[in-house]
Amino acid sequence: MTSQATRLLDAQAVLVGWINHSATDCYEHLRQSGDTINLGTDLDASTGFVLIASHPGHSAAVTVTLELAPVLSDGSPGGFITAAAVAIPATGGKVEASIAGSSLVINPADAAQSRPPCIRFARATVTPATPAGMFVALTAVPGL
DSSP: OOOGGGOOOOSOEEEEEEEOOOSSOSSOEEEOTTOOEEOSSOGGGSSEEEEEEEESOOSSOEEEEEEEEEBOTTSSBOOOEEEEEEEEOTTOEEEEEEEEGGGOOOOGGGGGGOOSSOEEEEEEEEESOOOTTOEEEEEEOTTO
């Protein structure tokens, strides 16, 4: 059995948006802004990953904030830290933000209950509102 602690993101992990039926998701569903996702991989063990956010257009510009948290010894998420924030104009579009896994640091309050690498939980918050067709995901840096 291989450890999940060293597995890197190998496909897009959807944080906000529609997920089709696939080999890894056995049912179609919609992930909402603010949903907490257990990625099953430790982001702080990766060289880097990319936040991808897009929407086709909205009445106002939107901001996407990516927050990450460690898995604690009881399996629950620790305190969330802000890893990135991106803005998309009202006209729509796609933005990407590269994040270095080695630059992620957990909240000091969680240090006693977690051991790096341990940043496994993610959530994306879209403000002021989530446009129809909004998509936010994490993916590995190409070539890794």
